[in-house]
Amino acid sequence: MIKRFTMLLLLLVLGALFPGSALADDGPTVESNAVAIDTVWVLICAYLVFLMHAGFSLVEAGFTRAKNTVNIMMKNLLTISLGMILFFVIGFALAFGGDANGFIGIKGFALSDIADLDFGIPTYGFWFFQAVFCATAATIVSGAVAERIKFIAYVLFTVVITAFIYPVVVHWVWNGDGWLAQKGFIDFAGSTVVHGVGGWSALVGAWLLGARIGKYGKNGEIRAIPGHNIALGTLGTLLLWLGWFGFNPGSTLSGTTADIALIATTTMLAASAGTVGAMIVTWMRHGKPDLALTLNGALGGLVGITAGCAAVSPIGAIVIGLISGIILPLSVAFFDRVLKIDDPVGAISVHGVCGLFGTLAVGLFAVDGGLFYGGGVAQLAVQATGVVAVLAWSLVLGFVAFKVIGLIVGLRVSPEEEMEGLDIGEHGMEAYGDFMLRSSGVPGLMGINREQVTI
Amino acid sequence: MIKRFTMLLLLLVLGALFPGSALADDGPTVESNAVAIDTVWVLICAYLVFLMHAGFSLVEAGFTRAKNTVNIMMKNLLTISLGMILFFVIGFALAFGGDANGFIGIKGFALSDIADLDFGIPTYGFWFFQAVFCATAATIVSGAVAERIKFIAYVLFTVVITAFIYPVVVHWVWNGDGWLAQKGFIDFAGSTVVHGVGGWSALVGAWLLGARIGKYGKNGEIRAIPGHNIALGTLGTLLLWLGWFGFNPGSTLSGTTADIALIATTTMLAASAGTVGAMIVTWMRHGKPDLALTLNGALGGLVGITAGCAAVSPIGAIVIGLISGIILPLSVAFFDRVLKIDDPVGAISVHGVCGLFGTLAVGLFAVDGGLFYGGGVAQLAVQATGVVAVLAWSLVLGFVAFKVIGLIVGLRVSPEEEMEGLDIGEHGMEAYGDFMLRSSGVPGLMGINREQVTI
């Protein structure tokens, strides 16, 4: 994470951290203008990251069944709301409030007591950007556990991940004193910090919950449970793609660096290559290009480039994106068919697996220090350390959290509720009141006209 | 064609309200850069506010029936288009073109003759921002009168509100010479100016039109008329939320103040708290968290913080948001059950009631002058004056306007048209040609399978 310290003064007058209204009489200076540019840039990028929540909502809803749409929307809405408040009260402090042994922050709860900290831009701006990131990590889980998790259990897990699991990892990597930061671990915008944490937590959740009723036949045959609104799913993916232009270039925390243009470019090219890569794989496997996996491929490319977006060349970005796009459908098949972990929207593969690959890829493709650019294996080793540490942390913490939550409130809705749909069961309403729907979810068959065949 | 911000003078050469092409050779200065940052910020924020129209469209469409979707989209489209042109030709002049007795502006029709006015940024930029605000106020009405108002009647009301009702209130509050501005009334981004005007006009409209057929039973029992697309309604709410990051922080009209970061933060926290507040209330009332009202709660929190977003602390914002979110479902129930005013999307409660609360809350929570911060009741009294004045103005003007329009063209479509849907009646087309819909609107029952019960 890049931070620049260009300001001479930090005036904490109700958010006026640089020559603002309070100092208007003095007029702008070169330095205040630079900070203003940085602030404007970071806020706008944060807005784009916020928009990713709309993207997540649509992707998750689109790729699941109509009878669970209300529930998915509610989960996403809660993730943002609760995530913001918790990250304000607790999470930010653990992530950025000073340091204890490189492991965790210790002050700044509710943003109090941090007048001494300088984030280059007004603290509220910095908080805002980090807060929308936090909610992103949490929301990744939502997709993997969709269509069967109890709403209250999901809410509780969101509390744990936004208030503790995620902020700690942020501290390790993005707080200068964090132990992974000290080792030189490069994860510019969060292939591992955000997507790894989200993806591996999603893995634990999906695994502990078990598959949706009907996903696997009595004899283990794999069945498709098609999503109900591919138009919205596509829109969601495009909104996520757009949001990534805030996610990655915004992670400079500065608009006064030319890096933002490079990062936007590597991000765009990796996403494009991921799309093409996934499309080609599905085309070859099934004789037809598959939209659902191709959309996942775009996201895979984006997750893949996130760690190295500022460190690799455009051509490196294309290669990373392409490989992510190729890995994606294979990973989806692996979890679906080999491990039989039911992940309705592919969250584990998109965020966990492509995030893992992308983080390692920095060790290979970094123009400065990457193996392929003559930099040896040192960086790669550091990258592997970071990946493994975060993976272990997320799996263990996630496991404990889900287990405890399961004990307290139970993880999974009843089979009757699952079949009728969580919209009725958890929220007492339907998403599409005026539309005739094909028969609602039933064991073994999502519609009256489906008979799945394993291939 | 390129003009740079290089001077302190404002030259009016076809839109070049400050340093124009002639001075390009002089290169940028600190001052011109500051103006450029402000201009870029205001434009981008205005774009986000524009996006709120997509949000409004989706919320309104999603929470009404499929048979009225085309009509709702058409109304929203018209509101923007007509609103822009009218605000250009008339509205801006009444709002910002000089002053007559603190009540109304008197020049600047079609932006002519205002070379002497300085808005800190290029006049076109200032106009643009104010214009998208204007359309926002107008569009609020659309939701409350949905599913029964004649298209032509709605168009005529849009003319009145964008050309007169709203601009006059803007003059009172946001033009330095306005009588409420002079009193020290604080409504930073328009809890009252925008949302109050919209919400109270909506109240008049919904009341004069009467309830939709089937909303209230023969014996006065209250019936639910579920919306047809909660997925789009949720997306719309998220787009509105995003747009608010332009609405509030953009109202600084400057990107070179640290206030923008504070305002983004208070806005985010209030929205989050509003969401949580409304969810908890519905959960307690019905045993299940209700998505429709929770979405409204997010908007309620946003409307609530709009007046005080720059004046309160983050914790103040959380409290204001939370209270707004709690008020919201109660207000919805009050209008629905006690007053029996049929407001399909909750516009009156979201914009009118939460806007009223938010404006008063400034008198309580303003760090500088609020009652809770030892500032006494002076500010609160001013806030109350403003709230009452705008309420009275909007109700009276709205009443007169709707009555006159009703006399000229009639307000309400025929019962047959209402039952068949306004899409066919007003526009001759359907929104979802390929989908099987549950039976189209019929008195007393919106679907073949509904039987409402009062609680």
Add this chain to the structure above:
Amino acid sequence: MIKRFTMLLLLLVLGALFPGSALADDGPTVESNAVAIDTVWVLICAYLVFLMHAGFSLVEAGFTRAKNTVNIMMKNLLTISLGMILFFVIGFALAFGGDANGFIGIKGFALSDIADLDFGIPTYGFWFFQAVFCATAATIVSGAVAERIKFIAYVLFTVVITAFIYPVVVHWVWNGDGWLAQKGFIDFAGSTVVHGVGGWSALVGAWLLGARIGKYGKNGEIRAIPGHNIALGTLGTLLLWLGWFGFNPGSTLSGTTADIALIATTTMLAASAGTVGAMIVTWMRHGKPDLALTLNGALGGLVGITAGCAAVSPIGAIVIGLISGIILPLSVAFFDRVLKIDDPVGAISVHGVCGLFGTLAVGLFAVDGGLFYGGGVAQLAVQATGVVAVLAWSLVLGFVAFKVIGLIVGLRVSPEEEMEGLDIGEHGMEAYGDFMLRSSGVPGLMGINREQVTI
């Protein structure tokens, strides 16, 4: 195309074209701030243009049938992905990489070897902006050929247009050395360069493919094939409208000019006037205001103002928008009824015809040089030259490309596939698995309940 040369040094250190990380120690300067503002502005505008792809996807999907939704989404996704990669590898070089006879660029393939070129902002930023433009031109074609073109044929055409047809035209007009640029041809943001190329290519494609089955009866009667999701179509139009605020004001390539405010204003007013114009025409023709054509009218107004957005006055913009909006439904009727070219979404009329009008309109309405402002016919003549040249180029190249592609892979899917829908045929999946659809496409009738009548 406007280029500014403010930098003294070009440091090609991995994209750091101005005081960025490499020079952070030196601190910001007035000049570096100005470049930073420009870069931030261009990137954000480019993001908005990227969002237009979501807009295009929704408009195209919304105004066609549910059975082709997956195919349309896949096409749009591919257009972006492939377009980006090809514009990186080839297109950019042909457009901006030096010059050969004013006709074509000759270097800069994969952005290599262009350290000597200065685009005012970091080259990656400039590339990024141009790349999203390129994909826009390509995607216009998608709508006109929808519901019948083979996926592979569309992919191949996308390769040709993004790698060759479009970049060459860009070179003519937006590269300072291009022959049309030299003549003084004004097409500020691409009424002709982008929309003309897209629209005329669309015309060739739609004409060569022939009409969709059922569009014209045995006796030549014209039939309606209603779109399946007008809500999404409206959202798409609003997203396009929003994207245009990046498209036009971003084409300054600079945020440090007051022009951005003027351009945003002319763009907004023209879109509004286009909406109103189209609505009035349809209201007069059919007795009811038609949403589908009114949405097209908004886009027509936007396309119309694109060429002259920086050259005309706000009132000029209203007139241009209004005329575009009036032309639009007439043009749609002309292609549909007279030429019997089946263009499901009106792409030819919106982009081709309104783009043509808008480009010519610069010769009439340009405050500086326009006929109506006493500038004589000189500019108009130049505008006509440019329009004709690009029209001829696009028609001829498009014709050759489609013909060759037709020979290699065939252009059109089988009638059986067309009737069943391209989603199943080309991609093996459905877009709306949980919804009951009215009967799937059948010759002569799109639903079981439709009987079209010519008027």
Add this chain to the structure above:
Amino acid sequence: MLKIEAIIRPGVLEDIKEGLAKFGIHGMTVSQVMGCGLQKGRTEVYRGTEYSINLLPKVKIEIIIADKHLDGVTDVVTKVARTGEIGDGKIFVSRMEDAIRIRTGEKGESAL
């Protein structure tokens, strides 16, 4: 045992249900259909092309009853569904051989 099939306008269903409850009839099966008859369709416009729709949405109710309820049921339906305007719908009566309640296996009238 008889089957009553009534093709009615959407929206009168609830009243019919109430009416039948008097006879102790609670079971019925409802589906959405499109109908044409004497009733005229409507005209729509799409992108400037007008077209007429002549199948209109109707609701079909199927009720299997014991013979003795025939008049009662048809009376209720007729009364509730009649507006007197074209498009009110029709009732068709046919004979059923048997009925089986899946849950219990009961047959005949006791299965209704």
Add this chain to the structure above:
Amino acid sequence: MLKIEAIIRPGVLEDIKEGLAKFGIHGMTVSQVMGCGLQKGRTEVYRGTEYSINLLPKVKIEIIIADKHLDGVTDVVTKVARTGEIGDGKIFVSRMEDAIRIRTGEKGESAL
């Protein structure tokens, strides 16, 4: 009085309506159904899993007619709906006891 139930491919409906008009038959009720028979389904893929769909969309037309129209109606339907390929559909004929026109209360054949 007879009921003709024809299960046909979507899309031939308009021609059938025209054909029946010759006999003065205008009333009919149409619904969307899914059918299986000899016709094979199709294969779809979702996220890498293939599955077959073996219920295909069909249209069901119900026409209640006087006995004398039986041959005329079945002829029209058969002619219009036949493509000669598997999946053309079937016509089923059954006897109706009565018909009532709700609007007027007319009974029997005059209610059709």
Add this chain to the structure above:
Amino acid sequence: MLKIEAIIRPGVLEDIKEGLAKFGIHGMTVSQVMGCGLQKGRTEVYRGTEYSINLLPKVKIEIIIADKHLDGVTDVVTKVARTGEIGDGKIFVSRMEDAIRIRTGEKGESAL
């Protein structure tokens, strides 16, 4: 020739199809209906107003069979569709006069 109409819960269709295949019965027509009977509906809430839904989604299967298959078919359906809880559904049997295969013009039982 008999028509078996079974109103069942959604989701047991595939098993019924398999069961019928034993008798060589492949043809059937399926539609989505809403039903009410002894089964209670459910309560939903919308914007603070509760309301009950008492028509529940069911699947209707229509199978035209030769008389001899009656017991076999009803047995299969009963067995597969029975959960023992209210709402399992019903089977109705009625007589058909004739069947025509549109593709070939075959009539009677050979058309099934």
